[in-house]
Amino acid sequence: MNDPEVRLKEMLQKLRERRFRITPQRLAVLKILARSENHPSVDMIYEEVRRDFPTTSLATIYKTVTLLKELGQVLELGFPEGSNRFDGNEPSPHPHMICISCKKIVDPPLDSLSDLTSEAAQKTGFNIVTHRLDFFGICPECQGKN
Amino acid sequence: MNDPEVRLKEMLQKLRERRFRITPQRLAVLKILARSENHPSVDMIYEEVRRDFPTTSLATIYKTVTLLKELGQVLELGFPEGSNRFDGNEPSPHPHMICISCKKIVDPPLDSLSDLTSEAAQKTGFNIVTHRLDFFGICPECQGKN
DNA sequence: CTTCATGCAAAACATTTGCAGCTGG
DNA sequence: CCAGCTGCAAATGTTTTGCATGAAG
Secondary structure, eight states, X not given: OOOHHHHHHHHHHHHHHTTOOOOHHHHHHHXXXXXXXXXXXXXXXXXXXHHHOTTOOHHHHHHHHHHHHHTTOOEEXXXXXXXXXXXXXXOSOOOEEEETTTOOEEOOOOOOSHHHHHHHHXXXXXXXXXXXXXEEEEOHHHHHTO | OOOHXXXXXXXXXXXXXXXXXXXXXHHHHHHHHHHOSSOOBHHHHHHHHHHHOTTOOHHHHHHHHHHHHHTTOOEEEOOTTSOOEEESSSOSOOOEEEETTTOOEEOOOOOOOHHHHHHHHHHHXXXXXXXXXXXXXEOHHXXXXX
């Protein structure tokens, strides 16, 4: 896991570079994303920010994560059947393990897909920009619960 | 590519096994999915079915693809930012190359991910049920168009 | 004939957008 | 100060659902 303090500084740096304002609401979102291991959804972030800033709106959370995504400071994992999840601690593409029971998302320690990516590019002629790899299954905790 | 005729027969077989009715609308959808190489969206299927059965509703297409998915006869590729795409010709999980410009989806000839899957399972303790691997980039045709 | 499928319209749901008023720098 | 942000509510777009009518077997 990356150092949350460092990640927070990097995020703030990117915002300042592009002359975006650091509002209390934004700072709260950044902090949550910088340290999160649990790949929060917009709703989870919203609930947490609300504890400190009860008037915050969902739209602001959406706007903030969208902005951070455009700055390359957060990785969005979109799901059609539910709300999207975000990784601000490690914003580069990497594989995810998703528990279909409790919806937990963890990062497996796997080697990169660079070989597979170049093979795919070479065989299809595509110019590959990014990728996404998700494994779906039952996490150890949920296996016990049956 | 699998033989569309064979795929169609397999699909019909599965429907009959479970005593689902073969309606003209369903048959039209099955045919499109069995032979499609282009991973059609519900809307694309809808437009095509409408040519033969102009009164068909979108809801019926949704119901049919959902049914086929439950029978394991179609693979759904869900996308949060747009409409989902379906592969009825090869319903098992496999990698996809997605053009971010023209939205075309093709199957690259890549070896399976079984090694990576077992490594991920072993390292995390997950019981892996399925997976999804997408590469996003620009297809050869769209590269020319700049 | 009886059960299941169709087609329509309304509902559901996450996300986006328009805009008036507020505020960071 | 004032450009850019917030918060509200309304809009969006895809997919789902309820229900009366129609057709498969």
